[in-house]
Amino acid sequence: MARDDPQTNLRLPAELKQQLMEAARDANRTFGAEVVKRLQDSFEMDRVLPEGLDAVEANARLQVENLEKMNAKLDELWKLIQAGPPSARGRSKK
Numbered sequence: 001m002a003r004d005d006p007q008t009n010l011r012l013p014a015e016l017k018q019q020l021m022e023a024a025r026d027a028n029r030t031f032g033a034e035v036v037k038r039l040q041d042s043f044e045m046d047r048v049l050p051e052g053l054d055a056v057e058a059n060a061r062l063q064v065e066n067l068e069k070m071n072a073k074l075d076e077l078w079k080l081i082q083a084g085p086p087s088a089r090g091r092s093k094k
Contacts, residue, residue: 010035 012020024034049056 020034020038021031023038024031027034027037029037046052
């Protein structure tokens with residue numbers, strides 16, 4: 001950031017300000033540079049993920065549903081395997 005960049009006053013919740021200050025310290029940046037970096041990153045995410053996080057989350061839910069269906073099918077197959085071949089089903093074990 002250059003000295004001639006416009007200044008902006010901003011009210012932040014105390015907890016958020018503390019998080020930003022800690023993140024800035026950990027990244028060896030000033031508080032202002034950390035705020036600018038995080039804002040720039042959020043705009044970059046909007047560009048990279050134009051559909052937004054809602055679409056990503058919906059896709060993740062769909063994948064979970066598919067995995068649950070596959071798991072149910074595997075459970076059915078496992079029960080069939082445990083039951084043995086069709087010719088052996090219904091026969092009593094001696």
